[in-house]
Amino acid sequence: MRAPTFDQLRRGSGHIHIHGHRGARGIMPENTMEGFRFTLDIGIRIIELDVLLTSDGTPVLTHNPHLMPYSTRTEDGAWLAGEGPLVLETPFADLSRFDVGGLRPGSDYGARYPDQAFMHGLKIPPFDALCALINEAGNEDVWLNIEIKSDPRFPQKTPPVPLFVERVLQVIFDHGLDNRIILQSFDWRILHECARQAADIPRSYLTYLPKPDAPMAVNIHEGSPWMDGISLAAHGNSLPALIAADGGRVWSPYFQDLNATDLSAAQENDLVVNVWTVNETADIDHMIDLGVDGIITDYPGRAQRRLLERGLTWQLTETG
């Protein structure tokens, strides 16, 4: 087993990395230990996940500031009625009473993942539990791509930035995992705080460009609170140039926002490029053709198979 190095995250002549999105959301309940274990069992070596803090400061793995009504049941099996409790205002012990093992029938969210298994008794995991799993024998080559879920528009809903980063880093360092971590966020205040507290851990800039029907509901625009005072125009409207100048080593664009020109610029700037969230076969093929370093997908098995069809693999060694 070679020691982890940042350059392992790059595409090679024979491989592109697969990041299992929230584990393997297309197949297993997202951000659960059961889903992470499945993702590792099928041979995926990079796990993507979302972290928030409880009211008692425990980093936990869940995506939204409020527990999601379409994926959360109470102890008696009832679905959450409307918006769930704010994670930031809920002690860990209380969070552990919810079941996040399945998607609600009739929900739009559920309809998006029709093959996701429906399970009983799955808990919101502490980040600590995933780190312990990654430290088990056989997982020495596994990386974590950790999204720190912060929203600058609603600062009362997500943790204070310095505390949030400190708590997440503490778990990482406690487990000695700082050399197998990517820290990603749409909220670049988080990334700047990570630079202050742990400069050596690579930071991934999540980007989502304005869409005709949503010019402001995304993180990249002039004056965006997500960008922490950085101007895209001041960097020639080049996200890769901006990220490199800001000290980022990884760019993680929405896959439909990526084009060949920007990818070339990213490569010139020595950035790793990981696209999210690529689920359809034709889109996976297109990302392979473009030449990204990593594909973040809800269907890691499907991505494995597409890579093999193209004569590629997702591991540093074929039988690794």
Next chain:
Amino acid sequence: MRAPTFDQLRRGSGHIHIHGHRGARGIMPENTMEGFRFTLDIGIRIIELDVLLTSDGTPVLTHNPHLMPYSTRTEDGAWLAGEGPLVLETPFADLSRFDVGGLRPGSDYGARYPDQAFMHGLKIPPFDALCALINEAGNEDVWLNIEIKSDPRFPQKTPPVPLFVERVLQVIFDHGLDNRIILQSFDWRILHECARQAADIPRSYLTYLPKPDAPMAVNIHEGSPWMDGISLAAHGNSLPALIAADGGRVWSPYFQDLNATDLSAAQENDLVVNVWTVNETADIDHMIDLGVDGIITDYPGRAQRRLLERGLTWQLTETG
């Protein structure tokens, strides 16, 4: 935990059973311990599988008389060139050297299961290993739907019928699993032999009706060697009547062969009806509407979700 009874296999007012086909072929490599574990992990309580005998008489879980070139690699990672060795002529130790963890790129078979994970180092399991798994704590309510793979057209390619049945039954009885078993076969010589050797284990008659483009390549036609001398015409052309008269308790038709009339006849004859292999959402819905007892599917997570959308579950108890 109530004791297993045959009537548990029937549809209830609130549930239809899901049988995980070859484990969960749509998601995980078929007939592997890894696939069976996944199927159990997501809460499926009936495992469908295929059994053959090695040259040294060990029941092993694999589908075709010859190892399948589109899913079998040698120890050095090379795909089988052409038809693989005959299981019946291969000692168990030699079979264990093959890797059945993935589908071959470019193969038609692989194209049918684009989401199946690609894994390394998976072995053809002995039937004994699955029985041991089913006997582990937490699996007390799990049934096995065991297809005994015999082909009367090529008697030299599959084991002698009495020996074959004896060896399979021996494993079942060794593990004390005879009250949680369905024995199924397209080759009714096998079912008749099961009746002689273990009359109390329910037998499932697999049927596949002639198609316009394949009038004889299926098991139900007058004079079919698969039917062991039984005439459909002599039973008013009713498969349910034939099966009931022959001592069968379960009918397992190809799902497109089933209609409401035959299903009613099956119910009048007290048969359990399990349809194979139902993968598309619309087809799952249609089988729910018809009123089958069990759905055999490569995508058990998808079937779970469809049942829930219809206000049904797949277990005897909601949280079981």
